[in-house]
Amino acid sequence: MDGERDPFAVLEFGRFKVVPHRRELIADGKPVTLGGRAFDTLLALIDAGGSVIDKDLLMRRVWPDRIVEENNLQAQISALRKAFGDDRDLIRTVAGRGYQFTAEIRPSAASPPSAPRSNLPEPVSELIGRDASLREVVELVTRQRLVTLTGAGGIGKTRLSLEVARQLLPTFPDGVGLAELGPLTDPQLIPITVGAALGLTPVSGTVSVESVAAALSGKHVLVLLDNCEHLIEAAARMAEALLRASHIVCVIATSREPLRAAAEYVYRVPPLDVPDENNLDADDVLRHGAVRLFVARAHAAEPRYVPDRRLASTTAAICRRLDGMPLAIELAAARIAAFGVEGVASRLDDRFRLLTGGSRTALPRQQALRATLDWSHELLSEPERVVLRRLSVFPGSFTLDAAAAIASSPELAGADVVECVANLVAKSLVSADLGGAATSYRLLETTRAYAREKLLESGELERFGRRHAEYQRNLFERAQAEWETQPTAEWLAAYGRELDNLRAALDWAFAPDGDTTIGVALTSAAVPLWFQLSLLDECRARVERALSTLAAGPNRDARRELQLQAALGWSLMYTTGPARETGAAWATALQLAERLHDTDYQLRALWGLWASHMNNGEFRQALQLAERFGGVATKARDPADPLIGDRMVGACLHFLGEQTRARGYIERMLERYVAPLNRSDVVRFQFDQRVTARITLSRVLWLQGFADQAMRTVQGAIDDALAIQHTLSLCNALGQAACPLAIATGDLAAAERYATMLVHHTARHGADVWQTYGRCFKGMLLIKRDGLDVGLPLLDAAVDELRHARFVQYYTAFLAALAEGLAAAEHGVRGLAVVDDALAQSEKSEERWILPELLRLKGELMLLHHAPNAAAAGEGHFEQSLEWARRQGALAWELRSATSLARLWRRQGKTTQARKLLATVYRRFTEGFDTADLVTAKALLQSLR
DSSP states (O other): OOSOOOTTOEEEETTEEEEGGGTEEEETTEEEOOOHHHHHHHHHHHHTTTSOEEHHHHHHHHSTTOOOOHHHHHHHHHHHHHHHGGGGGGEEEETTTEEEEOSOOEEEOOOOOOOOOBOOOOOSSOOOSOHHHHHHHHHHHHHOSEEEEEOSTTSOHHHHHHHHHHHHGGGOTTOEEEEEOTTOOOGGGHHHHHHHHTTOOOOSSOOOHHHHHHHTTTOOOEEEEEOOGGGHHHHHHHHHHHHHHOTTOEEEEEESSOOOOTTEEEEEOOOOOOOOTTOOOHHHHTTSHHHHHHHHHHHHHOTTOOOOHHHHHHHHHHHHHTTTOHHHHHHHHHTHHHHHHHHHHHTGGGHHHHSOOOOTTSOGGGSSHHHHHHHHHHTSOHHHHHHHHHHTTOSSOBOHHHHHHHHOBTTBOHHHHHHHHHHHHHTTSSEEEOSSSSOEEEOOHHHHHHHHHHHHHHTOHHHHHHHHHHHHHHHHHHHHHHTTTSOHHHHHHHHGGGHHHHHHHHHHHTSTTSOHHHHHHHHHHHHHHHHHHTOHHHHHHHHHHHHHHHHHSSSOOHHHHHHHHHHHHHHHTTOOSTTOOHHHHHHHHHHHHHHTTOHHHHHHHHHHHHHHHHHTTOHHHHHHHHHHHHHHHTTSSOTTHHHHHHHHHHHHHHHTTOHHHHHHHHHHHHHHOOOOSSSHHHHHHSSOHHHHHHHHHHHHHHHTTOHHHHHHHHHHHHHHHHHTTOHHHHHHHIIIIIHHHHHHHTOHHHHHHHHHHHHHHHTTTTOHHHHHHHHHHHHHHHHHTTOHHHHHHHHHHHHHHHHHHTOOTTHHHHHHHHHHHHHHTTOHHHHHHHHHHHHHHHHHHTOOTTHHHHHHHHHHHHHHHOOTTHHHHHHHHHHHHHHHHHHHTOHHHHHHHHHHHHHHHHHTTOHHHHHHHHHHHHTTOOSOTTSHHHHHHHHHHHHTO
């Protein structure tokens, strides 16, 4: 059709009529069922006026806000051709271009229809956070004749359904009727209520389901049956009768459970979206639907309230704890006038007292959170009430097997529990997650709090708290055994989701009325999960609690104590402060392992002692422990254990400055080591062994002048750590190799990326040493980027933290970086003091790998003094640095020292001597020519010609 189409015109072609404003296709005087997208496609073809319409243009017209595949369009074309029957050729496919509607359109004028009748209330506020749901339900109602919106009380079913009905009002010329069933108690009143909602004229005799349905015959109406759950069977009969009476009647129902009526399509209304717990972007937090609703209602309750970035995380936490439930969020927001945002957050444990005072005009059950749940609870059968309260012992998700094992009793069999769970899901009191490999279930936090009150009132709390703890103990003992054989991803999928249940079980076990025997056993069995999730702080606190219980008991279980001491040593490894006394835990573990003749735990304890000495900068003692480990490993069943000993020896030799020998040990280990089919090495020795070996190898390669190989090795280590989903291995690779080597090579963008990853991944795992490392690297990056004013204080403070923590494995290297920063800031006196401190530390610990760089830095700092003998002293330190670098085979340090010395000689006029020295070193490199040191050396060489 040419020109703009009259929106109220009836379009005729052949035996067909199209009524756009009613969205009807009529063939031979009878309506033809057509989906919403198909109808939009037909209108777009008609509006093209006989021209070929491009496929892409047609898809943009039909799906204006989405990107869809061409097969979606083909499906709509097929639906239209099916509707046209023998006249299917009205739509012609033009190969390579699109489609053409070939019929001659005869528009017939029509007067604009009067507005369809409706008893829908006018909205009093904006519908917030429901854009996606609104689009989805509107689309559903255009395709399905009975759509039921289900969900928990307070989820916003009524509000959403009303907005859907308002949007669809123009498409139902005979009106939209809202039948509010909530106030009714007699199912026989439903037909009268529906009839009144639709403005049907009462007739003599009894108003029945059948009489109301018959009165709608041939009418194009939408009926909204709101709050059906308490009269569910009668509401279902009413809906079915309406659908049978007329093929152009549509019904929307809202209910806490499906009607289970014929042709019903169930739409589960989701909670409002809430920000992730790790989302620190305040602007993004304030864009989530739940937060937007809270902000809007809070401002309505207290006009002086203005959302700010400071309170964004607290607001997000409130919305998360309220499970994104609109009613609860609105009630909470209304209380900020009395308590403020932080006050509301702190009172959520008493949410049923706090969350009252809803709209006075709302139904009583919608004026307080408890009343909403009371209404749902009263509609349950007695077995369903029993199961609901017993399920409250699960703070996290649970399986049907777990529910049956814990909630069953002599009078309630496991199969009955499963049936009750299914009913509770249908009634929106339990949510089901169908997305994983296995279906899991959970109670929303508010529902769980309500159900837990019921469990306490019933006197069953202690009984089922114990049963839950026993179940978790048995579950994690099985997990501990399966850890040895099951792939990591599968194991984590099965047991990672149990973390909240584990915590609750331990809290119960160590409570005054709990059972510490269960608690100790569960703590020991849960160690692999804490290891895999890298939850250091949590592991340490739980293990210390279990050990103190063991120590106070009359009968100490030596094997259990051995396992817990090893776990304690591991969890203390990367903490700072006085708590980092790992040596004592590992020494106790070693004594117990030797007494029990347990070779496996002897190796674990020797590794722990070795790591403690390495972290304390005691490299010679660490080497002795590594060699002792190798001796014990020859008696172990696992052929990989001696190779782990080689890796430990290689790491010691690297720090002691013996790079060639170190590389030999590491490369031999990597060549021969076969990772076990299970993950025992990660649990036994904290890290993935290949990842850890590559860390040392990359550092040695860089020192030997192979920067490109070093960075490829680093990236391989990171990729492997990410692949096995092990945060500690990843952080080890980032903190000990990726960050320092990226800075050393001058790839500051990569260093920034790696440092950000390190800080992000360690923030939640209690690895405060690596958090401090992250701040060191951030300070170093700022210094390199001419941000001395910020970077130098940041690095200085972080280095001081490491000094107080007595974590000195890389402390000397950070002192070197601090001295370099002080030299850049021309703080020569302080810089010399720092580098002398580093040299003393190097001498004490025999940490020779960094010695050439420390000597070079001291030479540079002495030149800053401009004393009469400064040049000679500086030259002497550069020459010492060169000697140590050559002795170690550390070509990277040799280049830096040669560059410093050549620069000094150039100032002294010794150009030929400077060029010869630097050129000799530069020519020995075979790669890494884009790295900062080689670029600097090349530029200096060119200036010396």
